[in-house]
Amino acid sequence: MTVSTAIARLNAADPDFVRHLDHLLSWESVSDDAVNQRVLDIIKAVRERGDAALVEFTQRFDGVDAKSIDDLILDRARLELALTRITPAQREALEKAANRVRMYHERQKQDSWQYTEADGTVLGQKVTPLDRAGLYVPGGKASYPSSVLMNAIPAKVAGVTEVVMVVPTPRGEVNELVLAAACIAGVDRVFTVGGAQAVAALAYGTESVPQVDKIVGPGNIYVATAKRHVFGQVGIDMIAGPSEILVVCDGQTDPDWIAMDLFSQAEHDEDAQAILVSPDAAFLDRVAASIDKLLPTMERAGIIEKSINGRGALIQVRDMQQAMEVANRIAPEHLELSVADPQAWLPHIRHAGAIFMGRHTSEALGDYCAGPNHVLPTSGTARFSSPLGVYDFQKRSSIIFCSEQGASELGHTASVLARGESLTAHARSAEYRILTQEKGN
CATH class of the missing domain: 3.40.50.1980 (Nitrogenase molybdenum iron protein domain)
Structure with a gap:
């Protein structure tokens, strides 16, 4: 050539x-109307027909002869088998990379914290891992075991209870390196489905695929479009x-x-x-x-x-x-x-x-x-975005505990601001907790 x-x-x-x-930098991931409508139809079908729709779409788009959803589920034993099917050098490289990624991301973990004010009021933040994360992995020849490590390990370090992976196997083509990486990274469940249908299944759940809290991982235009549509129902990492x-x-x-x-x-x-x-x-x-x-x-x-x-x-x-x-x-x-x-x-x-x-x-x-994550902001979004990390799989809840004295003092401030916004119920709710002596003053 x-x-x-x-x-x-x-x-x-x-x-x-x-x-x-x-002009050189300009690039937009724009789904045309046809792609957008096809994705919406797929999402609707998965929401309405669940597993049956997943099997049908996998047969149609991936050319996989699946009779039921059971044919699209890989158990832990199958992932462990993949470890024996790759070369010793490949396994050593995966394990070394996984250890380095894990070690780096351990430093990103955030802990809950609190502090107590002079009047006994306690303020703080409670950090909690997501219950379940979904990992989309491209399949077939465009397979990236490194992406499995980079997406699954931060989730596990964060304490996510269950990591569910979806990976298409076009024409039944299984990538043993990807499955081996999933085993090493601690992925809990694997479904061999892909495309917009896999994103919809993770977002809404089916009879077999559990609903997740956040979907991460790269994909084609159909996957990216589906992630856009399900955002809000679930969290997503980014549109790369x-x-x-x-x-x-x-x-x-x-x-x-x-x-x-x-x-x-x-x-x-x-x-x-x-x-x-x-x-x-x-x-x-x-x-x-x-x-x-x-x-x-x-x-x-x-x-x-x-x-x-x-x-x-x-x-x-x-x-x-x-x-x-x-x-x-x-x-x-x-x-x-x-x-x-x-x-x-x-x-x-x-x-x-x-x-x-x-x-x-x-x-x-x-x-x-x-060691650092290779899932990174693209197209100039590094101006306001960060690499994927442990923090993407943790959520934060504010903690507010007011002592009697603290509620009374804060009540005055809240009352003034609430009445300034014409929200009388807010003001009176705060005022009820103002101590009698202070009310008299």
Whole structure:
């Protein structure tokens, strides 16, 4: 196959730079009317017909010869069998990655807290794990055992009682690595269903699939659309866009390394985005040459080529300070600070899903085994969103216990504010608890 790149070259000194950059970054996950209606019909069918609808859709969309819902359930023994079917090296890698992910997320756990005021009033926060979480995992060839670890382990660390996984098996194609990862991560139940029907089953429950409190995990446009529709009935993690990488380099890293780092995201799909920012124009030229040299050696060269040509860019900036400004405007999912002293530049970064520090820290390490979560905000949402974590599987309840004296003192304040809002019942409810002596005053 013949491949060639024509990656965009931008210069921050160009008066039209911001307009060109915004155009490059623009991406919207828009479901057309046909997809939207199909998803609504599927959700309705699952709500009305439960297991029967799941079996029917799995037969139709995945080509699986399932006679009943029992054919779509994998028990714990089947997950344990998967551990014996993968290679020893694969099992060792999964277990090592799982341990690192677990160790990192243990530090994110939040505990309940309280404090007592001078008058005996107690205020605080009670932290409680969700009862049940649902994990959507893509199936077939697009299988990601690493995503199983990244989604299930934080839930288990948070104390979620039950993690339910749904994973399609198109044409009966089962990925043993995914099942092995589910076993290692502590997934409790697995259903081999996918698509919008799986999301609907998790959100509303069926005779066999339990209703969950939150749905996490990536999927195609039908899955994303279904997650949008069931949000509110259940929580969701995010609506993820294509994968992104932004590399900021001072020009001193091996250009082949940088080219391969860009490829590592471009190979996900044609809409993935790979951008390099550097103040060194000659270095950008060397990376462009490395891209052309290395691309023909890649198994997914066709996908990388379309991604690089369609959404990639090499951006020249005035200096490293301007590189930081561009990085914050992009607010990337993955940010590599491939510079001599990344720690010095870290305070300048305000918006990024994950920050990879130094020349030797490739983004790929974060995808699999570094420890931090690889489920990250995309499409600029790092401006207001965070990586998936233990906190996504915990909820917080406020605690308010007023002593007699405390209720009396607060009652005066509440009364004034409530009457200012013309909510008389609120005011009188608070006033009833004002001590007689204080009322007299």
